Amino acid sequence: MARALEGIRVLDLTVWFQGPVSAQYLADFGAEVIKIERPQGGDQARGVRSIKSLEIGDWNQYFLVINRNKKSVAIDLKTEGGREIMYRLVAESDVFLSNLAPSMLDAWGLSYDRLKAIRPDIIYATNTGYGRLGDVSKPSFDMTVQALTGIMARLGEPGEPPIYLGMGSGDAYGGIMSALGIVLALYQRRRTGRGQCLDASLYGAQLFLAAPFLQSYLAGKESVSLQQSRKQVDNPLWNLYPTAGKWVFLCEPNEDARWAALCRALGGTDLAADARFADADGRRRHNEALIEAIEQRTLGLGHAELMAAFGREGLAASPVNNLADVIRDEQAWRNGYFMKTWCEEVQREVDVRGLPVTLSRTPGEIRCLGPQLGQDTELVMMELLGYEWDEIEAMKARGAIP
Amino acid sequence: MDRPLDDVVVIDLTRLFCTSLGAAFLGDFGARVVRLEPLPQEAARTAAGWNHEADLIHRNKESLALDVRSGQGRALLHELVAKADVLLTDWSVPELAALGIDHAGASALRADIVFGRLSGFGPQGPDSGLPPIDELAAARTGMMPILPQPGQPPVYTGAGAMHSTAMLAFGVVTALLHRAASGEGQAVDVSLFGANMYGAALDIQAFLAIGKGDRLLNPISRLDVSNPMSGALYRSADGRWVTLTMPDTDRWWPVFSAAVGIAADDARFDTHDKRTESRRLELIHALEAAFATRPGGDWRRVFMEKQLSADVIERFDYPAADPQARANRYILELEHPSFGTVKSLGFPVFLSEGTARLDRLAPCIGQHTSQVLRDLLGYSEDAIHACRSAGVVA
Numbered sequence: 001m002a003r004a005l006e007g008i009r010v011l012d013l014t015v016w017f018q019g020p021v022s023a024q025y026l027a028d029f030g031a032e033v034i035k036i037e038r039p040q041g042g043d044q045a046r047g048v049r050s051i052k053s054l055e056i057g058d059w060n061q062y063f064l065v066i067n068r069n070k071k072s073v074a075i076d077l078k079t080e081g082g083r084e085i086m087y088r089l090v091a092e093s094d095v096f097l098s099n100l101a102p103s104m105l106d107a108w109g110l111s112y113d114r115l116k117a118i119r120p121d122i123i124y125a126t127n128t129g130y131g132r133l134g135d136v137s138k139p140s141f142d143m144t145v146q147a148l149t150g151i152m153a154r155l156g157e158p159g160e161p162p163i164y165l166g167m168g169s170g171d172a173y174g175g176i177m178s179a180l181g182i183v184l185a186l187y188q189r190r191r192t193g194r195g196q197c198l199d200a201s202l203y204g205a206q207l208f209l210a211a212p213f214l215q216s217y218l219a220g221k222e223s224v225s226l227q228q229s230r231k232q233v234d235n236p237l238w239n240l241y242p243t244a245g246k247w248v249f250l251c252e253p254n255e256d257a258r259w260a261a262l263c264r265a266l267g268g269t270d271l272a273a274d275a276r277f278a279d280a281d282g283r284r285r286h287n288e289a290l291i292e293a294i295e296q297r298t299l300g301l302g303h304a305e306l307m308a309a310f311g312r313e314g315l316a317a318s319p320v321n322n323l324a325d326v327i328r329d330e331q332a333w334r335n336g337y338f339m340k341t342w343c344e345e346v347q348r349e350v351d352v353r354g355l356p357v358t359l360s361r362t363p364g365e366i367r368c369l370g371p372q373l374g375q376d377t378e379l380v381m382m383e384l385l386g387y388e389w390d391e392i393e394a395m396k397a398r399g400a401i402p
Numbered sequence: 403m404d405r406p407l408d409d410v411v412v413i414d415l416t417r418l419f420c421t422s423l424g425a426a427f428l429g430d431f432g433a434r435v436v437r438l439e440p441l442p443q444e445a446a447r448t449a450a451g452w453n454h455e456a457d458l459i460h461r462n463k464e465s466l467a468l469d470v471r472s473g474q475g476r477a478l479l480h481e482l483v484a485k486a487d488v489l490l491t492d493w494s495v496p497e498l499a500a501l502g503i504d505h506a507g508a509s510a511l512r513a514d515i516v517f518g519r520l521s522g523f524g525p526q527g528p529d530s531g532l533p534p535i536d537e538l539a540a541a542r543t544g545m546m547p548i549l550p551q552p553g554q555p556p557v558y559t560g561a562g563a564m565h566s567t568a569m570l571a572f573g574v575v576t577a578l579l580h581r582a583a584s585g586e587g588q589a590v591d592v593s594l595f596g597a598n599m600y601g602a603a604l605d606i607q608a609f610l611a612i613g614k615g616d617r618l619l620n621p622i623s624r625l626d627v628s629n630p631m632s633g634a635l636y637r638s639a640d641g642r643w644v645t646l647t648m649p650d651t652d653r654w655w656p657v658f659s660a661a662v663g664i665a666a667d668d669a670r671f672d673t674h675d676k677r678t679e680s681r682r683l684e685l686i687h688a689l690e691a692a693f694a695t696r697p698g699g700d701w702r703r704v705f706m707e708k709q710l711s712a713d714v715i716e717r718f719d720y721p722a723a724d725p726q727a728r729a730n731r732y733i734l735e736l737e738h739p740s741f742g743t744v745k746s747l748g749f750p751v752f753l754s755e756g757t758a759r760l761d762r763l764a765p766c767i768g769q770h771t772s773q774v775l776r777d778l779l780g781y782s783e784d785a786i787h788a789c790r791s792a793g794v795v796a
Contacts, residue, residue: 004580021603029576044650051608052617053628061611062604131730132752139711141647143633150718153643155557156550161624161635162643162715163549165559167604173561176568176600181751183575184431188406188756190582196755204732204750207721208568209561211747212419212455217718218733218745219454225718230555238537240555247556249541316533318541320556322619323609326544326599335524337596338610351610353603356596357573358525360505361588362580 003030004362008186010095011036011086012070013110015043017142017168018127018202019099020066021175026095026182027069028355028364034089034380035067035371039074039402042373043067051167059345065352067370068341073381074374074402077108081400086110088385090118094189095182099127112197121195123185127178128201142170145202150217150225151210158227165209174205236283236290237262240320245303247320250310254280261313265306266297327351341366377401405432406756410578411778412488413438414463415503418534420563420594421492421520422459424570428488429462430749430758436482436774439767441469441796452741453764460764466775467768467796470501475794478779479503484511485778487581488574492520492534505589514587516577518570524593536563539594544609545602552621562598568750569597629678630685631658635715637690642698643715644705651677657708662692736760768796 008031012023020035020043027033037043048062049055056062073089076082090096096115098105105111105126112124126132129140143164146152155163178200185196207214213224233239237252237259252258256279263272271277271293276286283290298306303319310317321329332338339354355364381387387395395401407428414425414437422437429435437460466482469475479501483489489508491498498504505517519525522534523542532538537558540546546556573590581587599606609618622628624635632649648654651674659666670684671677677685693701698714705712722745727733734748749758775781775789789795 002580002584002586004576006583017604025572050628051604051612052615052622054608054612054615054617056608057612059611061607065607066603130726131732134726134729136726138706138709139647141711143645143647144711144713147645147713147715148720148724150716150721151559151561152715153717155559157554160551160554161637162645163557163559164633164635164645165561166545166549166602167633169561169601169603172601172603173565173568176565176572177750180427180568180572180575181753183572183579184406184751184756185753187575187579187582188404188753190579191409192404192755194755196753198754199752200750201730203726204730204752205568207727207732207747208750209559209564210718211423211458211564211567212560214718214721215454215458215747218722218747219452240558242555247547249537249556249558251535251537316535316538318538320541320546321544322547323544323606324619326542326606327610327613329542331523331527331529331542331595332599334527335593335596337524337599353600353607353610356592356600357569357576358591359573359577359580359588360591361586362577 001365002362004359005029005031008032008095009093010034010097011089011093013096013098013100014127015099016045017066017171018174018178019097020045021172022127022178022182022200023070023097024066024068025176025179028366029359029362033070034376035070035072036086037072037074037373039076039374042072042074046373059343059350061350061352064343064345064370068352069367070371071376071380072371072374073377075377076400077110079398079400081395081398083109085381085385085395085400087118090115090122092384093119093122094186095123095125097125097178097182102126102128102132116195121189121193123182123189123195124197125178125182126197126199127174128199130203131201132199140202142168142202146170146206148203149206149210150214151206154210154213154225154227156227157229160227170202170206170209173209174200174202177205231291232288233291234284234287236287236294239291241295241298243298243301243303243306248298248303248306249318249320251316254283256280258315259283261315265309265313265315266294268297339366341369343369374402404756405759406753407431407433410434410487411485412436412490413482413486415489415491415493418492418520418563419455419459420536420567421490421570424567425490426459426461426463427567427571428574431753431756432759433488435463436770436778437463437465437765438479438482439465439467441467443467443767452738452744454744454746456764457738458747462759462761463765464770464774465765465767466771469794472794474789474792476501478789478794480511481779483508483515486512486515487578488516488518490518490570490574494531509587512587514581514585516574516581516587516590518574518590520566520570521591521593523595525591534594536560536594536598540598542595543598543602543606545598545605548605548619548621550621552623554621562594562601565601566592566594566597569600625686625690626683627686630682630689631677634686634689636693638693638698638701638714639695640697644693644698644701644712645715646712648711654710658710661704661708661710662689664688664692731758734760738763771795
C-alpha cells in the first residue's frame with residue numbers, strides 16, 4: 001500500500017515523549033525514521049518500569065508504542081568517530097529532529113549551521129521547552145511547562161488544587177505540533193528546494209491547549225482564568241450531572257424547545273411549570289436553583305436509565321466513562337484508534353493506541369513496535385552509509401558504537 | 403516571502419472553533435483560505451467590542467458569502483470546489499451530500515482534492531453520525547473522572563478539541579505531500595474522540611496494556627501521589643501552588659533536598675526506593691510542610707537558581723505578560739483598526755524560511771466575494787454583478 005511519507009528519511013535524536021511521538025506520526029505514515037540513541041541505556045524512556053505506582057507489566061508500553069515503526073542506531077556522540085557516523089547519516093537524511101537542549105546539540109557539533117553545511121536542504125527541527133528566542137533557560141517537562149500556561153489554574157471547582165491534563169498531555173500536543181511543522185517544511189522544500197530550521201516548543205504548543213479561553217482572557221475577560229463551579233454555569237442545559245451511577249454530560253443549548261424536552265425526560269411537570277425557568281433568560285438568571293433542581297432528579301436515576309430518557313427526547317448527552325469503558329469502546333476499535341500488533345518482547349499480540357489521523361488512500365500502519373537498542377546500527381552503517389566491515393570493527397574499537 | 407503552502411487553495415466550510423483554527427493554521431503558513439459563509443446569515447449575535455475569537459480563527463482568510471440553496475448557488479459552489487486543493491469541513495456527511503460535496507462528490511468535481519473532515523467520533527462505526535461536540539467526545543474518553551481530586555466532579559478540559567486542530571492540519575499537509583508525489587488526493591479524517599484519546603496518551607495506553615488498576619480508574623489524591631517529586635502539587639505560603647517533575651529522584655535529591663530544607667543524608671529519604679516506595683507518604687507530608695513556609699515567588703527564585711525541574715502554577719496573566727511568549731510570537735501585540743493595541747494568540751510553531759504571517763484579521767462576511775470570483779473563477783465584473791443581483795452571493 002502507498003505511504004504518504006515514503007522516501008523521507010528522518011534522524012530522530014529524541015528522548016522521553018514529545019520528540020519520540022512527533023517522529024512516530026512521521027513513521028506511521030511511512031517515513032524511514034532512524035532513532036539515534038546513546039549506547040549506554042539509550043532513550044531514558046526505555047527504563048520506565050511503573051506508571052502511577054502500577055507495575056508496567058511485562059512489556060514497556062511507554063517506550064514501545066511511541067517508538068514504533070522506527071530503526072535504532074546506537075552511537076556515542078561524545079566520540080569523534082560517533083560524530084563522523086552521525087554526519088554521514090545527516091548527509092543521507094531529509095529531517096533531523098531533536099528534543100535535547102540546544103546547548104547540548106551545539107556541544108556535540110550538531111547545530112543547524114553545522115548540519116546545513118553537510119546537507120544544505122536539511123530540515124532541522126527542535127522541540128525546546130520555552131521557544132528558541134528569549135532568555136529563559138531552565139529544565140522543561142510537560143507539567144512544569146503546563147503550569148505556566150494558565151490552563152491548570154482555571155480547572156476544577158473553586159478552592160480545589162489546579163488540575164493537570166493527564167500524563168503526557170502537553171508532550172503529546174507538542175509532538176503533533178512538531179510533526180505539523182516538519183510536514184510544512186517538507187512541503188515547502190518540495191517547491192523551493194531549500195531546507196530550514198523549525199521549532200515546536202512545549203510552551204508554544206501548550207498555550208494553544210486552552211486557546212478559546214486564553215484568547216478571551218487576552219481580550220479582557222478575566223473570569224476565564226479562574227476556576228468556575230459546575231453549580232454556577234450560565235447554561236444549566238450544558239452541564240455535568242451526577243446520577244446514582246456515572247456522571248452524565250448533557251450538551252444542549254439554552255432554548256425553550258430543548259428545555260421542554262429535558263423536562264419530559266426528567267418526568268417533572270413541576271419543573272416545566274416553574275415560572276423561574278420558563279424562558280432562556282430566566283434559566284440563566286436562576287441557574288443555580290435550576291442546576292440543583294435537575295440534579296435532584298438525576299441523582300435518583302442510574303446513568304443508563306437517564307441516558308435512555310435523554311435518548312427518547314433526542315437530547316445530546318453522554319455518560320462520563322472511565323478507562324475500563326474506553327478500552328472496550330467499539331467506536332475506538334472500528335476507527336483504528338486502538339489496534340492490535342505483535343510484540344516481540346513478549347511474543348504475543350498486544351493492544352496499542354492506533355492512528356488518530358485517518359488518510360483514506362495512504363492510511364498509516366503499525367509495522368512493528370519500538371526497536372531494541374542499537375538493533376540496526378551495523379545494517380544502517382553498511383547499507384545506507386557504505387561502511388566496510390573492518391571500518392565498523394574499527395568504530396567499535398574506538399568506542400563510537402557498541 | 404515564500405511560505406510552505408503558497409500554492410495551496412483551501413475552501414473553509416467550518417463552524418467550530420477547532421476546525422476554523424485548523425484552517426487558519428494553513429493560512430498562517432501561506433495557503434489561500436476562502437471561507438464560505440452560507441446565506442442567509444443568521445441574525446448576528448455579536449457582542450459589543452472586539453471580536454477576538456474571529457480575529458484568531460479566521461485570520462488571513464478571505465470571505466465569500468454564498469446562498470447554496472439555489473441551483474445557481476450550488477453550481478457556483480461546485481465551481482469553487484473544482485478550483486480547491488483542500489476542502490476543510492466539520493459539516494455532517496448528510497449535509498455535505500445534500501450539496502453534492504461529500505468526499506465522493508467533491509472528488510468528482512476535483513479528482514485530486516484533499517478532503518479534510520472533522521467528526522465527533524470518526525467516519526466508521528455505530529456513532530459516526532453523532533454531532534461533533536467535544537464535551538461528548540471527552541466524556542467517552544475515560545479521563546474525565548480521574549483528573550480531579552477524589553470526591554470531586556469530573557473535569558472537562560477542552561484540550562481534546564485543540565488536539566484535533568493540530569491533527570487535522572497535520573493530516574491535510576501530509577496528504578498534500580502524497581498528492582505532490584503521486585497526483586492523488588484523498589480523504590483525511592480526524593475526530594474529537596480520537597483527538598481526546600491521543601491527548602490522554604499515557605493513561606489510556608497504560609490501562610490498555612495493564613487492563614486493571616484502581617489508580618487508573620479513580621482519582622489519586624495529591625497527598626497520595628506515586629512519586630512525591632514528580633507530578634506532585636504543593637500549596638505555598640501565599641496559596642499559590644507549586645509542581646515538581648523530577649522522576650529520577652536520585653539525580654535531583656542532593657540539590658532539591660537542600661532547597662526544601664531536608665538533609666540530603668536524612669536516613670528516612672536517602673534512596674529512591676525510600677522516597678517513592680517505603681517512605682513515600684512521609685516524604686509527601688514533609689514536602690507539604692516545607693512548601694507551606696514560603697510564598698510562590700520565593701519558590702520560583704529557588705527553582706531558577708538551582709535549575710530544578712519545578713515551577714509555580716500560574717494563571718493566564720502570566721503568559722499574557724511573559725516576554726518569552728512575545729519573543730517567540732506565541733502571543734502577539736497587534737494594532738487593531740478599531741480597538742487599538744490588542745493582544746492575541748500567535749503561532750505555536752516557528753519556521754525559519756516559512757515564517758507564519760498575519761496579513762490581515764478576520765474578514766467581514768462576504769468581504770472578498772468579488773475578488774474570489776474574479777481571481778479563482780475568472781468571472782467578469784458583469785457576471786459578478788449578475789450573481790449579486792440574483793442574491794446568489796453577497
